[in-house]
Amino acid sequence: MITGKREGHVPLARYMGVQQMPAEVLRWRGGPGSGKTTQLIGYLADELERGIRFEGIHVMTFSRSQAADLRERIGSILPDLTPADIKNQVRTIDSSAFRACRLSNLIGPGPQHIMTPGSSRxxxxxxxxxVENNIPYDAQTWQTDQDDEGNLRELQIGNQLLILSGHLSSTMKSVNDWMEIAHRIGLKIDIRFFDVPGIxxxxxxxxxxxxxxxxxxxxRLALDERVPPPGEILFIDEFxxxxxxxxxLIRHWIDHSDTERVYLAGDEDQSIYAFRGCDPRLFLDIPAKDLGSTGDGDRPVSYRCPQKIMVAAERILAKPSNASPAPTxxxxxxxxxxxxxxDLVSLIETGASVATKNGYPHLFILSRFRYNANVISKTLSKLGIPCSGIKEGRVRFWTDVSIFNPSSKKQKKKTRISVNLFTLKRAIQKYLSPSDTRIPIDEAETLVICLTEVKGGSHDQAISDLRARSRSTGFVRHRDEEGMVLADDLHVLTGGRRDDILSRLSISAWQQEQIRLCLVREGKRGFEIPPELIRIDTIHAGKGLEAEIVILHSGYLKSRLEGLSSPVQLAEERRVYFVGATRASHHLVFLEYGKTPAFPHIRGAWSA
Structure with missing residues (x-):
């Protein structure tokens, strides 16, 4: 049974009859928020209704997160299929190539063949x-989530060479082209000391x-060995x-005699991975029947970007986009x-206030380069504004910190334990409140663990007593709130001393000051900003996502300004900032902050 087809989906039958040789290719172009993926899923449903078996359909996309999203959405319209059934037919392009090699007996069974950067194995x-080739290398800084070429030259030479090797393969370039690729993606390899082609x-x-x-x-193996396509009907999202x-490889599968139809979805204006070799022409040059934005004035509606935001974004892009603004x-x-x-803190607090009052889950601060994103996140955290990254681990100022485990202080070998800094902040806030303030047990335990000493000397005993108070009817002050203790319970453990609580924590001085400033600012503005509300990252990290409020940092890098004289490079940078602007669904703020120059072609985009 197929359920949940989106209203406005154009049935497949309307476009049948445009025959390519040997497969029919349909290309759906749509701008930000126009429902490209939804259209693909609608066409998939059409194929199933025409009698095509799901096993004969194969869906591909660029990243694992996009593949996971596709599986979930396809599962919602095909509830009779198991997750395993869907996973077999919905994969990344790389995973599809790997499975095709396996089915063709080109790669043996088991995971022992596939090199995974960042894994201990x-x-x-x-x-x-x-080591064999005497090349400096640091496994701890290997970038598995590379989305910004701006800081690659800071890596060890071995790490840069591995990135270079991957780029040469992905772009189908010869080893003799290594200097061109290295320059394009911002590597710095001294040819006086390293024979790059030889390595x-x-x-x-x-x-x-x-x-x-x-x-x-x-x-490349799948391409060279001309493996057959993974299905008769192919869908490729985010092309x-x-x-x-x-x-x-996809062009080979399109031309294969086993392929009946191919559906492509994408937006050339959102092609922002030139440093990985991506080029919007790859999407546009495939002979296909154009759907969605056809280039003759017919554009799908963006369900995300309203009029003013789309106008500003198109000023950056310097041309009309592939979506018309949301009409509502x-x-x-x-x-x-x-x-x-x-000034920066004041701006962010204002944005957080709007987000909180309207129930918005996130406010994005997006920057072209990770350097500028790091400066902003460090500045805000230092002044007591909790924040986080879009990609996990990017912004750590308010996440887990490592401290010595107080339970091991009498042991010969001390161990360390992780505590969440924002949970600790919440515990301290309640600790400094009236004695009858209720404190969740996890927050209370975090505070006790971080105390350099407790009354009675034993942290383990103190935590055990708190847990007993939160569970036992003899200690619980409010029977309907199991898992709570009172601030007074913690006051007893610290001898009633409250004013110097921060200095008695086993965290660094700057972390103590960060919490202190956070509490002061919270007291003045009257509401809490959790780290997950303010999310700071690169534009590339935000691609495919949206937030009601987006603050787009206009900063660029001085060392890259000269490259904007190249029409190709300038077009790429326009697309990057266009993607950043179109993450916003309600409010877009252009921010100038810091010492780096602004991207020249963003100026005036905010003008009425």
Whole structure:
């Protein structure tokens, strides 16, 4: 049974009859928030209604997160299928290539063949090669979530060489083109000390002799061995993000005699991975019947971006986008210049107030480069504004911190334990409140663990007593609130001393000051800002997401301004900032802050 087809979906039958050889190719173009994925799923439902078996359909996309989203959405309209059934047919492009190689007996069973950067199993192999060739390498800084070429030159030479190898493979470039690629993606490799072509050749031999494969390797294997397509009906979402190598494999599958129909969805204006070799022309050059935004004035509606936001975004792009504005609201666009850290904090607190009053779950602060995102997150955290990143682990100022486990202080070998800094902040806030203030047991335990000493000397005993108070009817002051203790219970453990509580915590001085300033600011503004409300990251990290309020940092890098003289590079940067602006669904704020220059072509986008 198929359920949940979106209203406004255009049935497949309307477009039948445009025959390519050998497969029919339909390309759906749509701008931000226009429902590209929804349209693809609608066409998938059409195919099933026409009698195509789900096993004969294969859906692909660029990233694992996008694949997971597709599986969930397809599962909602096909409730009779198991998650395993859906996972087999909905994969990333790389995963589809790998499975095709497996089914063609080109790669043996088991996970032992696939090199995964960042895993302890493969770090040993990477390091073995680097040691054998006397190349500096740091497994701890290997970037598995690379979305910003701005800081690659800071990596060790071995890490840069591995990135270079992957880019050469993904772009189908020769080893002789390494200097061009290295310059394009911002690597810094001194040819006086390293024979780059020789090292890259040795790396290929190292993998081949052991039958190891990195992701581009098995995509290339599938292409070279001309493996058959994974289904008769193919769907590829976010096509604008594919690499030249992935594009070549998909083109092979389109031309294969087993393929009946192919559906592509994407938006050339959101192609922002040039440093990975992506090019919007790869999406546009495939012979296909254009649907959605057809280029003749017919554009799908963006269900995200209202009029004012879309106008500002199109000024950055310097051309009309592939979506018309949401008709139900105007939206708001403004410009803010923060001359100081205090100005920045004031702006963010205002935005957080609007978000809190309206029930918005997130406020995004997006920057072109991670350097500027780091400066903003560090500044806000230092002044007591909790924040987090979009990608996990990017912003750690208000997440888990490592302290010595007080339970091990009498042992020969002390151990460490992680505590959440924001949970600790909440515990201290309640601790400093009246004695009858109720404190959740997890917050109370966090405070006790972080105390340098407690009354009676034993942290374990203190926590045990608190747990007993939260469970036992003899100690619980409010029977309907099991799992709570009173602030008075903690006051007893600290000898009634409250004024110096921060200085008695086993966290760093700057973390103590960060919590103190957070409490002061909370007291003045009258509401709490949880870290997950303010999310700071790069524009690339925010791609595919949206927030009601987006603060788009206009900062650029001085070292890259000269590159904007290239029409290709300028077009790419316009697309990046366009993507940043179109994450906003209600309010878009252009922010000037910091010492880096602004992207020149963003100026005036906020004008009425």
């Amino acid at each position: 493969w770090d040993i192999e990477y390091e073995k090669f680097m 890259l050749a040795k790396w290929s031999t190292f993998k081949r002799e052991r039958e190891y494969y990195e992701h581009p390797d098995y995509v 604008q993000d594919v690499s030249p190598l992935q594009n070549a 609201r105007d939206g708001g666009v403004s410009h803010a210049v923060s001359h100081s850290a205090d």
